[in-house]
């Protein structure tokens with residue numbers, strides 16, 4: 569059985585970080601939703617590949633052949649990872665933001681788009697124009713499904729697309745993707761799922777969810793930065809103008825004309841991030857082999873975390889929905905009387921804990937739920953029960969002490 573913690577790169581687990589007191593402590597990374605540490609297997613695969621990366625597709629040399637093989641093999645890995653349909657295309661991008669912008673540029677003209685206003689900016693902002701309906705996220709999942717139904721009913725004739733996150737990067741709550749996909753189908757609409765936060769925690773199946781597109785980021789899936797993907801229906805992508813103009817996207821260029829490729833290369837102009845793509849593929853394979861262990865690890869720690877947070881005076885957890893539903897290991901909260909940025913700084917300086925504070929690139933969601941900002945704790949494979957306990961203890965201590973303390977370097981202690 570997989571030991572989730574050992575699966576992570578050992579170096580990222582035992583990193584000692586300095587505290588304001590001058591001591592050091594093992595870093596507790598509770599910010600996996602931003603970027604997750606590299607898996608040991610990913611590091612090993614990248615190490616092995618580094619001497620061989622070269623230009624893909626166009627080189628005759630051995631290294632180019634190896635690189636092309638690795639790069640194209642990863643398309644199949646991604647296809648399997650999201651259980652794509654025959655005929656779906658896999659386009660490598662820099663990240664989720666890039667993939668969603670590519671999709672936004674590739675939908676037919678006059679496509680009506682329906683999107684909840686609490687989405688991450690990457691899913692909210694690429695869609696512009698009069699045919700975009702941003703709908704307020706209702707307080708229950710059932711109402712969310714009806715809201716999409718009503719919004720689609722109000723769209724004019726023509727192509728339609730629903731854009732939806734699989735799991736909220738603010739609250740960790742899962743959205744009712746399957747139910748919304750069924751509504752989309754009834755209206756002849758397509759649906760794109762932003763799986764940036766879902767894919768690191770749950771198996772995502774295009775077929776089972778009956779969705780048209782899925783996008784994800786390698787750096788949230790325990791691979792390094794720089795590679796992501798858009799997977800889904802080929803027709804719109806094949807017909808769209810190339811996302812980037814340049815080498816690799818073309819079949820033939822003459823003095824007068826350009827013939828663009830119709831496959832995934834159409835949107836992958838320029839030398840691709842072969843190393844990043846390989847890392848992404850290996851991370852996906854690791855996760856796909858170990859979903860049961862990943863889920864169990866996360867479930868245990870999330871239960872521990874939420875039980876601990878419930879005992880912190882003045883702490884209020886953020887929720888998009890009033891109904892209880894499935895969720896991933898991401899929890900945001902406010903603590904009455906405490907500024908989230910200050911709390912995050914104290915957790916780092918005094919306890920060696922890394923969390924995120926602010927509005928999480930989902931300003932509308934965070935402002936609606938808090939009136940301002942929040943603190944976010946997100947668990948992952950590298951998280952231990954000790955990290956969770958340290959956070960809960962830290963919050964209890966800080967709250968017991970009061971909000972106006974600062975570290976007095978001369979006296980070597982915290983003082984009001």
Ligand code: PMP
Nearest residue numbers: 663664665688690737764765785
């Ligand atoms: N969507 C969601 C739900 C996210 O959490 C994020 C990252 N915070 C993104 C999109 C954007 O991902 P990236 O920064 O990798 O493009």
